[in-house]
Amino acid sequence: MKQKSQQAIAVRAKNKHNFKRSIPLLIMFLPVILYYAIFKFEPMIGLIMAFQNFSLKKGFFGSEFVGLTNFQYIFETPIMLQVIKNTLVLGILNFVITFPFPILMALFINEVRTMWFKKTVQTIVYLPHFLSWVIVGSMCFTIFSQESGVVNNILKAITGETYPFLYKPVSWTAIFVGSSIWKETGFAAIIYLAALGGIDPTLYEAASLDGCSRVKQMIHVSIPCIAPTIIINLILKAGSIATVGFDQVYNLKTDPVMDVADVISTWVYRVGLQQMQFGISTAMGLFNSLLSLILVFTVNAIARKYDKSLW
Amino acid sequence: MKKVHMLDVVVYVVLTISALLCLAPCINLLAMSVSGQTAIESGKVMFWPVDFTMQTFITLFKGTSILRSFKNSVIITVIGVCLNMAVTILAAYPLSRPYFWGRRTFSKLIVFTMLFGGGMIPTYTLVKQLGLIDTYAAIWLPGLISTYNMMVMRSFFENIPEDLSESARIDGCGEWRLLLKIILPLSKPVLAALTLFYGVAQWNTFMDVLLYINSAEKMNLAVFVQQMVQSQEALKQLQNVNPNEVIEVASEGIKSASTVVMVVPMLVVYPFIQKYFVKGIMLGAIKG
Structure with a gap:
């Protein structure tokens, strides 16, 4: 005592x-x-x-409280449900499709033994990360332009016809996901390369003595060793399902695809700031933040549950 | 002769293709920006300029306000990065000291802001109430600290041997002198990496300018280029400047040229600082 x-x-x-x-x-x-x-x-x-x-004039204290009316409005209006659906569809596609690419790229770069080749590839694939979505958007418009774009030039030479890639929902979505892969794959690979660099070389030696080929070493040594890094990334990226980046959508959108391209962030910008409907757009923003918070915690909880069975 | 391994073939081929795919859009853009009007409009330009001309750039610099936007971007970036770095250091240093009062509480509150925030509209009304609309302070202040970057810096400071600061303190060194004379000179790699990250973010800043800056003469390059690319209005304006002069430039050409103006400073700096940002990411990776 x-x-x-x-x-x-x-x-x-x-x-x-x-x-x-x-x-x-x-x-x-x-x-x-x-x-x-x-x-x-x-x-x-x-x-x-x-x-x-x-309303801005009345401020926080003067404005009238309406309870959950704003939220009720969001969940009862078809346009808003469409916007929420678009966000989740683009978010999930982006998350699921882009996720494996950096891992593969890191595994491949890790196999390269020629130093100059390794350095050159790394320098080039990291570059797109530093270009803003304004630039990537501009590139997409240039490449997929129906009159003068490279892709349509090639298509015309083969089939004799052109296709408005940026103006049809399905091909637009493909370009949207593709642009994410193009921009972020190399840079996201850095973290996996760091993890691969930290693996004890004796593990590979032991595997090779046991008769494992290099492909088998990749599957049975490299991948299990970077599994913790993969899980951490999975948790960190889970929140991004609900927050499709404003810059990316804003710089790639075209009028004919707004049915699939209008996401929460662009909607909040348009309705909140251009039409000055602060209450309802804040409600939408809050819903979005809560959704991504829930996603992060859910994925984290799942990862914790399988903690022991994974490694 | 040594047997060529199948895996090596696959690895080298796939990586070569990936690297080429990363470069192709950039090369296409460069080729477009220096090609002739008819060549672009008839779809002849691929990865090499056709009918080489600098006319597009001359028209762009003479007929539009791109130089002003360029200057604005430089101002936003230079002052923005100085503010970013100064305040990030002021945050990272105290949080890296084990005896700092309230260290855990402050850390928890700061991490919470990474997971949850007010969002676009509440931040906008705040900026408006502070009277910052249409000033660059609205760009600099709300993004003063990137919490992620600050964490990277803090973990770097934490890994500097404690003995150094302890012996300096015994010699009567105060916190400010300790930071400026011992900690910062030892932290050059992390300072270089974060300067680069903040610099790129400031150069590319887009949404904040769209939200908070109204006057056309304060627009930065990112918003200028976006307007060039997405609206025909900007191109019409270009024609209004010299109505008598027939402008012989393809619209795709002028779009590409304005994008090139935004990319080039980055491409020039990039190879020199590449080694630093890899280090910067590694530091974060080790911590995470």
């Missing part, structure tokens, strides 16, 4: 000491506290707009 209370006193003394010692650090940290309070936490308070018939 006595010892415990003495310990408590010691801890308290240490904390006090820490506080005194931390004063210069806290002064240094003050702009950071202000930044997070103002630009990160204040907007969370601003989410009460989702429950209001908000």
Whole structure:
């Protein structure tokens, strides 16, 4: 008993000491506290707009509270359900289809023994990550242009006809997912390459002594060793299913495909900021944030459940 | 003779094709931007310029406000990165000190902002109430710290041997001097990597400009290029500048040329700093 209370006193003394010692650090940290309070936490308070018939003139305190009416409106209007569906369809397609590519690329780069080739390939495939969606969008419009694009030039030479790739829903969706693969595969491979670089070489030696071919070593040594990294990435990317990037859609969209291309972020921008319907667009945004939060926690919980059976 | 392994063939072929696929759209864009009007419109341009001409660029620089947008992008990027780096250091350093009061609470709150946030509209109303609309402060302030980048920097600071700072402290070194004279000079790789990441993000910033900047003369290059690519309006404006002069440029050509103007600074800097960002990502990977 006595010892415990003495310990408590010691801890308290240490904390006090820490506080005194931390004063210069806290002064240094003050702009950071202000930044997070103002630009990160204040907007969370601003989410009460989702429950209001908000107008900028009246502000948070003057605007009338309407309960869940905004949410009710969202789930009863077909256009909005369509927007939510589009977001999930594009998000899931993007997530599922793009996910394996960086892993394959890392496994392949890892097999290369010629240093100059390895370095050159890495330099080139990392590059698209640094180009903004404005540029990638512009490239897509140039390449798939019906009159002068490369793809249609080739198509015309073979079949004699051209196809409006960016103006038909199915081919547009394919271009959307393809552009994600093109832009992010190389860069996302870096993290797997780091994991592959950390594998103990004796594992490969043992496998090779047991008569494993290089392909078998890849399957039975490389992949299981980077499995934890794959799972972490899976959890981190899960949230992105519900948040299809604004820049990507905005820079690839064309009018005829708006039925499949209008996602929550572009809808919120159009209705919230261009039509000034703050209440309902905030409600949509809040729904979106909650959805991605739930996705992250769900995937995390599933991963934890299978923790032991995976490795 | 050494037997060529099947796996090697597959690996080299697949990687060569991937690399070519990454380059192809960029080369096509460059070829388009310096090709003649009729060649582009008749669909002859692939990966090599046809009827080489610089006319498209001359028209672009004379007839549009691309130079002004370019200058704006430079201003946004240079000042933005300085602010980003300064505040990120101020956040990462205290959080990396084990004796920092409230360290765990602050860390938890900050990580929470990565998972959940107010979103587009509440942030917009905040910026509006602060009176920042149509100023570059609206671009710089809401994105002052990238929490992910800050975490990378913090873990780098944490891995600097404690003995160094301890002995400096015994010599009477205060926190500020410790940070400036010991920690920062030892952190050059992470500082270089994060400067690059912030720089690219600022150069490419698009949505924030769209949201917060109204006047055309404050637009950055990203928004300018997007308007060039997606709306015919911008191209019409171009023709209104010199109505008497017949402009002999293909619209695809002018779109490509404006995109090239935005890509080139990146391509010039990229090979020099490539080694740093790989290090930067690795640091994050080790932590994660």
